[in-house]
Amino acid sequence: MGEMSFSGGVYQSLPARAYCDETVFAQERVRIFRRSWQLVGHQTDIPNFGDYVVEDISGVSVIVIRGQDGEIRAFYNVCVHRGHELLNGKGCTKKMTCPYHAWTYDTTGQLRAAPNAAAFPGFDKSRYKLRPVRVELFFGLILVNLDPDARPMAKLAREALTEITEYAPNLTTYKRADRTERLARANWKVVAENFNECYHCAVVHKTLTTGVVDPDQYRTSGFDYGIRHASPARPEGQKSYSYVADPEARTDKFLTWWFFPLFALQVYPGGIVNTYRWKPLAVDATKIEVDWWLPEAKPNAVEHEIILQHRTTTFAEDAPIVDSVQRGLESGALGYGALVVDDACSSQSEHPIMAFNAHYQKAMETTAP
Numbered sequence: 001m002g003e004m005s006f007s008g009g010v011y012q013s014l015p016a017r018a019y020c021d022e023t024v025f026a027q028e029r030v031r032i033f034r035r036s037w038q039l040v041g042h043q044t045d046i047p048n049f050g051d052y053v054v055e056d057i058s059g060v061s062v063i064v065i066r067g068q069d070g071e072i073r074a075f076y077n078v079c080v081h082r083g084h085e086l087l088n089g090k091g092c093t094k095k096m097t098c099p100y101h102a103w104t105y106d107t108t109g110q111l112r113a114a115p116n117a118a119a120f121p122g123f124d125k126s127r128y129k130l131r132p133v134r135v136e137l138f139f140g141l142i143l144v145n146l147d148p149d150a151r152p153m154a155k156l157a158r159e160a161l162t163e164i165t166e167y168a169p170n171l172t173t174y175k176r177a178d179r180t181e182r183l184a185r186a187n188w189k190v191v192a193e194n195f196n197e198c199y200h201c202a203v204v205h206k207t208l209t210t211g212v213v214d215p216d217q218y219r220t221s222g223f224d225y226g227i228r229h230a231s232p233a234r235p236e237g238q239k240s241y242s243y244v245a246d247p248e249a250r251t252d253k254f255l256t257w258w259f260f261p262l263f264a265l266q267v268y269p270g271g272i273v274n275t276y277r278w279k280p281l282a283v284d285a286t287k288i289e290v291d292w293w294l295p296e297a298k299p300n301a302v303e304h305e306i307i308l309q310h311r312t313t314t315f316a317e318d319a320p321i322v323d324s325v326q327r328g329l330e331s332g333a334l335g336y337g338a339l340v341v342d343d344a345c346s347s348q349s350e351h352p353i354m355a356f357n358a359h360y361q362k363a364m365e366t367t368a369p
């Protein structure tokens with residue numbers, strides 16, 4: 001597909017009911033969320049043998065665990081005896097013992113022990129393994145995908161790889177430094193559209209548009225993987241901060257790669273990295289988690305200031321917006337919204353939502369497995 005192009009004009013949004021309808025949400029779970037790469041964390045979250053995290057991937061519980069060989073593996077959190085879940089939360093364990101009948105698996109997912117095993121004629125432990133889930137490391141970020149046939153992330157996102165390498169060259173070793181989160185009372189698509197269009201930036205985000213990015217030069221474009229955002233960094237003297245966390249990082253741009261449908265990677269000038277993860281909890285509820293990744297796990301004073309600035313300005317400013325849009329869409333007053341696109345695809349244009357819709361429609365049309 002390469003870069004998507006859109007011509008200026010007025011287009012229709014998705015129908016309002018697509019943001020409110022339980023049936024649509026149930027279809028999205030199967031056709032979109034369970035077939036796409038989803039962010040779980042970073043390899044530095046689970047540095048040692050036996051370190052694990054359990055994550056809910058749109059209603060499916062998944063274990064991500066580091067093995068004795070250093071490999072990170074992912075499994076359905078489902079005992080293959082009769083279905084009980086094995087682990088929850090996060091921690092460290094060298095073997096996984098099911099709380100129901102104590103079948104015990106090693107970190108490769110192989111069944112190692114079962115009570116009274118020797119007394120069951122024909123029972124062969126080697127034939128029982130946890131069902132694996134696709135897992136990939138993407139610049140150190142741990143991604144999982146419930147679709148065994150999914151395109152590898154490095155192929156899907158190939159247009160983004162060089163730039164990520166230049167602007168976040170050491171992300172593979174960065175550590176979790178902070179988290180900002182909230183629950184949006186809005187459909188995940190309302191939140192995704194709000195994240196990707198900057199028509200509202202000058203209206204809603206004064207700090208971002210005066211101190212971090214240049215709204216006149218802010219550009220967004222659609223790709224196979226999702227949507228790329230780029231802006232030159234504000235010149236010295238006009239920045240809300242002047243700081244470089246990683247001397248090896250290129251620092252002349254603010255960049256975001258939004259990966260359809262539920263996560264994004266963002267680099268603030270100076271090699272300061274965050275990831276967004278959106279968890280669609282219900283048709284009208286989306287948990288938003290922003291994790292900050294830095295060379296050291298403890299943010300220094302300047303980094304803390306930047307994290308705080310994002311939390312109290314851009315992030316906070318979008319909260320009432322998306323909740324209000326959801327109420328509007330649920331009111332029944334609107335059949336379809338209007339999407340306004342200019343020929344230049346400027347920051348004051350809603351072509352990113354056209355790109356979102358193209359991804360969305362393609363995924364929804366694909367026959368569910």
Ligand code: FES
Binds near residue numbers: 083102
């Ligand atoms: S369901 Fe896990 S041991 Fe029986």
Ligand SMILES: [Fe+2]
Binds near residue numbers: 195201204205314318
């Ligand atoms: Fe916003």
